[in-house]
Amino acid sequence: MPLHSFKGIKIGVPNPADLADFYAEIGLQGEGEHWGTRDLPQQIEICESPYRQLREIRLACTDDADLHVTAGRLDALGIACELRAGALLAHDPLNHLDIAIEPGPPVELQQQPARSDNQPGDRARHNARAEVVTEASPRPPRRLGHAVIGTPHIEPTRKLFVEGLGFRLSDAISGLAFFLRCSPDHHNFLIQPGQIPYLNHYAFEHDDVDAVARAATLYLERHPERQIAGPGRHVIGSNVFWYMKDPCGNYFEFFTDMDCIERDDSWQARPDWPLEGNWSIWGDPEPPEVFFQPDDIDEIAAGQREEYGS
Numbered sequence: 001m002p003l004h005s006f007k008g009i010k011i012g013v014p015n016p017a018d019l020a021d022f023y024a025e026i027g028l029q030g031e032g033e034h035w036g037t038r039d040l041p042q043q044i045e046i047c048e049s050p051y052r053q054l055r056e057i058r059l060a061c062t063d064d065a066d067l068h069v070t071a072g073r074l075d076a077l078g079i080a081c082e083l084r085a086g087a088l089l090a091h092d093p094l095n096h097l098d099i100a101i102e103p104g105p106p107v108e109l110q111q112q113p114a115r116s117d118n119q120p121g122d123r124a125r126h127n128a129r130a131e132v133v134t135e136a137s138p139r140p141p142r143r144l145g146h147a148v149i150g151t152p153h154i155e156p157t158r159k160l161f162v163e164g165l166g167f168r169l170s171d172a173i174s175g176l177a178f179f180l181r182c183s184p185d186h187h188n189f190l191i192q193p194g195q196i197p198y199l200n201h202y203a204f205e206h207d208d209v210d211a212v213a214r215a216a217t218l219y220l221e222r223h224p225e226r227q228i229a230g231p232g233r234h235v236i237g238s239n240v241f242w243y244m245k246d247p248c249g250n251y252f253e254f255f256t257d258m259d260c261i262e263r264d265d266s267w268q269a270r271p272d273w274p275l276e277g278n279w280s281i282w283g284d285p286e287p288p289e290v291f292f293q294p295d296d297i298d299e300i301a302a303g304q305r306e307e308y309g310s
């Protein structure tokens with residue numbers, strides 16, 4: 001498996017200090033520009049930017065040979081790339097996105113103490129209150145799991161990520177949205193339609209549904225105006241989700257229990273999911289309009305015109 005990990009992202013915002021405060025608030029570790037979790041301390045880099053945007057994604061592959069193979073595929077697509085300091089650096093000119101691939105081993109997350117659940121016919125917890133009820137503080141996010149962009153350039157972006165970088169297709173909504181993985185996660189990168197290229201959301205994995213719900217509830221108690229969508233459970237990927245907004249206007253997701261694809265030949269990708277009816281198996285059946293049309297999309301478009309002239 002040449003690509004094996006989604007290592008991190010760089011996010012540009014006009015007010016980096018606010019984003020850093022937010023990461024501390026939701027339980028990430030770090031300071032200044034660099035934030036992450038206990039097991040993965042360098043997953044998010046913040047930089048100052050005139051408008052909010054996804055600046056870079058970082059991926060990991062097995063060894064140097066993978067970098068050379070990937071460079072050859074990118075060359076064949078006409079995508080500029082270079083090998084520098086042991087990494088392959090490329091640029092997606094349509095989505096204004098830098099891509100860095102570094103060789104190295106996957107990082108295994110430490111296993112958390114399992115919570116005991118009582119289920120009909122299977123009482124695992126005896127004479128004790130549930131751990132989520134008695135825990136002193138909520139469990140923090142475990143890692144950044146995926147990022148999602150909206151783009152008007154669906155097919156060339158799919159081509160770059162699948163045929164160039166080597167992402168694998170997990171599922172697709174009939175030529176419109178592509179759920180791609182570079183690890184056993186059902187998706188690490190999702191391409192969906194957008195009037196301009198923009199960061200739709202980035203997502204933090206939590207231990208379980210209790211951890212998602214408790215963390216989201218605490219956040220929304222402090223910032224009720226930042227609710228976007230959820231809770232629910234997506235049909236594609238199966239993850240339980242809850243979407244909210246960070247102080248810079250980026251949407252973020254707390255998720256858990258996503259489908260896991262350990263062997264490529266054991267998963268049947270479905271390329272023709274319908275557009276309707278797969279948002280959530282419970283809760284609101286469809287996302288709110290603001291999920292695909294953020295309030296600040298005109299501001300982002302103006303920033304891009306200023307920066308790139310288009």
Ligand SMILES: [Fe+2]
Nearest residue numbers: 146148203253
């Ligand atoms: Fe997501």
